[in-house]
Amino acid sequence: MLNPKTTEKDFFGFVGAVTLTLGLPATVLFLNLCANDVYKAEGIKVDAEKLQLAFTEKILKNPMELLFNVSAWKWYLTWFFGLVALGQILPGKTLQGVELRDGTKLTYKINGLAVVGFVFVYLPSSYLSHGGSVPELVYVYDNFWPLMVTSFEFSLLLSCFVYAGSFVPLRKPNGKGTRERILATGGNSGNVLFDWFIGRELNPRIGSWDIKLFCELRPGLLLWGLLDLSCLYHQYKTTGTIYDSMAVVVALQWFYILDAVPNEEGLLTMMDITTDGFGFMLAFGDLTWVPFTYSLQARYLALTPLQLGYKFILVIVSIMALGYYIFSSANSQKSKFRAGKLPQMKSISTTRGTKLLCEGWWGLSQHINYFGDILIALSWCLPTRTETLLTYFYIIYFSSLLIHRQTRDEAKCRAKYGKAWEEYERQVPYKIIPYVY
Ligand code: NDP
Numbered sequence: 001m002l003n004p005k006t007t008e009k010d011f012f013g014f015v016g017a018v019t020l021t022l023g024l025p026a027t028v029l030f031l032n033l034c035a036n037d038v039y040k041a042e043g044i045k046v047d048a049e050k051l052q053l054a055f056t057e058k059i060l061k062n063p064m065e066l067l068f069n070v071s072a073w074k075w076y077l078t079w080f081f082g083l084v085a086l087g088q089i090l091p092g093k094t095l096q097g098v099e100l101r102d103g104t105k106l107t108y109k110i111n112g113l114a115v116v117g118f119v120f121v122y123l124p125s126s127y128l129s130h131g132g133s134v135p136e137l138v139y140v141y142d143n144f145w146p147l148m149v150t151s152f153e154f155s156l157l158l159s160c161f162v163y164a165g166s167f168v169p170l171r172k173p174n175g176k177g178t179r180e181r182i183l184a185t186g187g188n189s190g191n192v193l194f195d196w197f198i199g200r201e202l203n204p205r206i207g208s209w210d211i212k213l214f215c216e217l218r219p220g221l222l223l224w225g226l227l228d229l230s231c232l233y234h235q236y237k238t239t240g241t242i243y244d245s246m247a248v249v250v251a252l253q254w255f256y257i258l259d260a261v262p263n264e265e266g267l268l269t270m271m272d273i274t275t276d277g278f279g280f281m282l283a284f285g286d287l288t289w290v291p292f293t294y295s296l297q298a299r300y301l302a303l304t305p306l307q308l309g310y311k312f313i314l315v316i317v318s319i320m321a322l323g324y325y326i327f328s329s330a331n332s333q334k335s336k337f338r339a340g341k342l343p344q345m346k347s348i349s350t351t352r353g354t355k356l357l358c359e360g361w362w363g364l365s366q367h368i369n370y371f372g373d374i375l376i377a378l379s380w381c382l383p384t385r386t387e388t389l390l391t392y393f394y395i396i397y398f399s400s401l402l403i404h405r406q407t408r409d410e411a412k413c414r415a416k417y418g419k420a421w422e423e424y425e426r427q428v429p430y431k432i433i434p435y436v437y
Helices: 013-034 048-060 063-067 070-089 112-129 135-142 144-165 192-198 211-217 219-239 244-260 264-269 280-294 296-303 310-338 368-384 390-417 419-427
Strands: 093-096 107-110 347-349 355-357
Touching: 013 048, 013 144, 013 192, 013 280, 013 296, 013 390, 048 063, 063 144, 070 112, 070 144, 070 211, 070 219, 107 264, 112 135, 112 219, 135 144, 135 219, 144 192, 144 211, 144 219, 144 280, 192 280, 211 219, 211 264, 211 280, 219 244, 219 280, 219 296, 244 296, 244 310, 244 368, 280 390, 296 368, 296 390, 310 355, 310 368, 347 419, 355 419, 368 390, 390 419
Parallel strands: none
Antiparallel strands: 093 107, 347 355
């Protein structure tokens, strides 16, 4: 059967889907209310009176303008579809994804570097042509709230569009008749809300435009970078200088973005592309959650300039460098091993023909790459010092996400590899952080 029914629903099924659909946007709203232009978050406790004032100031004052902001919609649609157009027009290499359940493979155009290159040429040219001002960055900073709400509304519409589209049969490649779409194994429960939330179709596409791969790396990730730059520019405009805390946060986060976008082919074998459907969870996560929560540190620093000194900066950069080294060398070791380039390394054979590496990075823990990611997350939070827990939200959330991801991956590998996975667990008992977890 091409599309088996989903029997085990992830995220506690319907209840989890409803809770997350309401809870995730509420969390983004809450965090940004705490980091708003008027009041700042204070330590762990949230001042309810200030929060209420911020709520009145930002939301109740003019709710219709926030909910249906024509200017923000125009900006967002230009941004989103401008990036779609760039992805289609700019040159790139063509790669095939993993084999799908019907034995076919999808082709992907990989040109993230060209798209980022375009953005990097565009911003300085805007600076030069506007006599030393960048109106795009000013707009993004000044319209943070309308853009956040618009991106949320857009993700709602997009997830409804792909859900409805998942019921429309596809034309056969030879043009004769139609065929079923491939659905995500976890998103075909028959429960409308759950399937809409988790993603019913595995790879929704319009022509050659792959909506999931595009959303994973372009509009949200680059908007996060743009928001960071807008905060840096705001600080420069209002204080006449750029504080070292802001410079280090923006530099480290852009380093991560610049590393992720050109390496988009690595995503083709990741769980998000190979297994997960594209629904509200991914659409909202990619388009709203990533830009509007990952930029919290820069946003906080735009309102609270901090000078850290070179010694603390050195510590922060070292943590990022160590994290990046672990993350990238572990990932590269696994892909080289899987490509048959490291035959001398100790491994466990499986009945599926593949082998499980149990030496080097993959002998230290089952997901040592996640540990690298957690160190990177820490390096982004530290520049805000310890004034507020708000800017540490990222590491708290991201560590929980990686632990949940590790449990999902473990369940998948246990079912796929059986005894070989049990042997791997015996030889490599730690899940993420060696000797800790
Ligand atoms: P992994 O890179 O750890 O890949 C897990 C898969 O690798 C398993 O399903 C299995 O797949 C295979 N595998 C597991 N153990 C072994 C082994 N010992 N030897 C060989 N193959 C093995 O996880 P992800 O795909 O989740 O993450 C990839 C990267 O992306 C990580 O660095 C992660 O930190 C990062 N990431 C970043 C996020 C972000 O928002 N910044 C979000 C999520 C992840 P198979 O079925 O092929 O055997």
